[in-house]
Amino acid sequence: MRVCSSPVNWRRGRGHEVNTTPLLPLRCEGLCFRAGDLTLLNDVNFTLEAGGITAVLGPNGAGKTLLLKLCHGLLLPTTGRLQWQHTPTDLRARQAMVFQKPVLLRRSVAANIEFALKVRGLASDERSRRTRDMLARTGLAALAERPARVLSGGEQQRLALARAWAGNPEILFLDEPAANLDPAAARTVEELITTIAASGSKVVIATHDLAQVRRIAQDVLFLHRGRVLGQGSVRGFFECPPNETAAAFLRGELYW
Amino acid sequence: MSEFSTALSLAFDLLRHADPVLVDIVLRSLRVSLLALAMAGVLGFALAALITVTRFPGRTALIIGINAAMALPPVVVGLAVYLLLSRAGPLGGWGLLFSPTAMVIAQVVLVTPLICGLARQTLEDAWREYAELFASLDLGTLRALSTLLVETRHSLLTTLLAGFGRAISEVGAVLIVGGNIAHVTRVMTTTIAMETSRGNLALALALGLILIFIALLVNAGVFFTRELAARQGA
Numbered sequence: 001m002r003v004c005s006s007p008v009n010w011r012r013g014r015g016h017e018v019n020t021t022p023l024l025p026l027r028c029e030g031l032c033f034r035a036g037d038l039t040l041l042n043d044v045n046f047t048l049e050a051g052g053i054t055a056v057l058g059p060n061g062a063g064k065t066l067l068l069k070l071c072h073g074l075l076l077p078t079t080g081r082l083q084w085q086h087t088p089t090d091l092r093a094r095q096a097m098v099f100q101k102p103v104l105l106r107r108s109v110a111a112n113i114e115f116a117l118k119v120r121g122l123a124s125d126e127r128s129r130r131t132r133d134m135l136a137r138t139g140l141a142a143l144a145e146r147p148a149r150v151l152s153g154g155e156q157q158r159l160a161l162a163r164a165w166a167g168n169p170e171i172l173f174l175d176e177p178a179a180n181l182d183p184a185a186a187r188t189v190e191e192l193i194t195t196i197a198a199s200g201s202k203v204v205i206a207t208h209d210l211a212q213v214r215r216i217a218q219d220v221l222f223l224h225r226g227r228v229l230g231q232g233s234v235r236g237f238f239e240c241p242p243n244e245t246a247a248a249f250l251r252g253e254l255y256w
Numbered sequence: 257m258s259e260f261s262t263a264l265s266l267a268f269d270l271l272r273h274a275d276p277v278l279v280d281i282v283l284r285s286l287r288v289s290l291l292a293l294a295m296a297g298v299l300g301f302a303l304a305a306l307i308t309v310t311r312f313p314g315r316t317a318l319i320i321g322i323n324a325a326m327a328l329p330p331v332v333v334g335l336a337v338y339l340l341l342s343r344a345g346p347l348g349g350w351g352l353l354f355s356p357t358a359m360v361i362a363q364v365v366l367v368t369p370l371i372c373g374l375a376r377q378t379l380e381d382a383w384r385e386y387a388e389l390f391a392s393l394d395l396g397t398l399r400a401l402s403t404l405l406v407e408t409r410h411s412l413l414t415t416l417l418a419g420f421g422r423a424i425s426e427v428g429a430v431l432i433v434g435g436n437i438a439h440v441t442r443v444m445t446t447t448i449a450m451e452t453s454r455g456n457l458a459l460a461l462a463l464g465l466i467l468i469f470i471a472l473l474v475n476a477g478v479f480f481t482r483e484l485a486a487r488q489g490a
Contacts, residue, residue, distance in 0.1 A: 074391050092394040103389040106407050106488060115403075119393050147488045 021086040031080035077177035096164035097173040102156040104148040111154035133198035138162040154185025174205040266458030285443040292363030300371030308379040325369030334432030354435040362429035410485035427441040
């Protein structure tokens with residue numbers, strides 16, 4: 001009798017059985033990314049565990065966005081490797097990413113969410129049900145039929161989050177989702193991110209906003225000039241910075 | 257002045273009574289130009305989409321070539337198609353010279369670069385915006401392309417209207433390859449040129465008014481397409 005070393009679950013999807021063994025933890029080993037002569041990420045090593053919110057923290061140009069794109073598979077590392085606990089054929093479909101500037105389709109709010117669900121092969125009635133649910137949970141129900149691209153910045157970002165969340169991703173990458181928002185809109189987005197994490201999705205958020213990290217994150221991955229200079233709990237990072245660079249960043253004295 | 261007013265009065269008579277000769281010419285013009293537009297649209301959009309999402313050796317040269325061809329002089333296109341289809345030309349055996357098909361071919365050659373060049377710009381701008389989202393959603397190339405075409409539909413429709421405007425108002429190429437044969441290859445622009453040289457201004461004016469009306473319709477179409485796109489946040 002064969003025995004699996006890790007639990008394997010199965011769910012129905014697109015008319016066939018799909019392996020739902022958890023993707024996480026994700027191990028990044030010796031990750032490097034070069035563009036021409038520039039080394040933008042250099043020997044990056046870390047592990048992302050399941051659950052909670054991890055903040056990828058660092059000054060502008062540290063390589064936060066790049067790291068998220070590598071993890072999400074939008075870019076390939078020059079060297080090094082990303083090792084998921086399990087690598088299914090639908091790896092990308094089990095993740096989602098929201099970009100700093102929301103990228104919305106030129107259609108209605110509801111149609112934006114429906115599109116993402118259609119791509120995942122959901123039947124029409126299930127798409128409608130999930131779309132209504134997402135709109136209600138993100139406070140966008142009243143705007144369902146409005147063209148997505150005429151919404152305010154905060155509403156657009158909420159819609160981008162709703163679209164990403166609709167696919168029920170195991171890991172959600174967020175690239176400075178509140179960077180261009182006013183305080184009220186930023187707080188709404190942060191509450192939504194917390195709700196998404198509480199629903200079971202792992203959230204990895206790139207940010208340089210220290211207050212935001214304190215408010216919503218549990219773990220920190222501190223990045224500077226393409227290197228990881230610290231990883232640990234938020235509390236530990238703020239109370240006892242792992243090195244002088246991190247301490248300088250917390251004091252607002254670190255420049256790229 | 258009285259000659260002009262008489263001609264104008266006669267022109268309105270031709271229009272009011274839907275003169276059979278006039279109608280025949282207008283319908284032929286529309287048939288030729290719409291068929292050419294359909295073919296140029298398929299070719300132009302396909303080529304623009306290919307250039308947008310793929311990288312291949314000679315891509316830059318192709319883009320430069322297409323952009324240069326957007327301003328091709330119609331008479332030069334007419335001459336090239338004439339040489340191609342003339343009895344001594346490589347396609348002379350097909351016997352297409354001085355036929356509506358030859359006119360369609362000439363207009364396709366004229367309009368395809370225009371549609372392709374404008375569509376490429378539209379698609380590339382949209383691609384820059386959407387490429388990462390489509391990759392994140394794990395869309396395949398074909399699905400990404402079809403989504404891109406849907407997303408840019410208003411701009412692409414404007415491009416088609418611009419192509420139609422160029423096709424319907426063109427005279428040099430269709431005159432050379434069509435020969436302006438009555439009831440066969442005579443279209444609005446070639447008729448205007450011929451009737452004006454003959455001094456028969458009434459028919460020329462009537463056709464000119466129809467061309468202006470078509471130009472207005474096309475521009476209104478462009479305007480309302482843009483309005484609709486703006487309302488939808490496109």
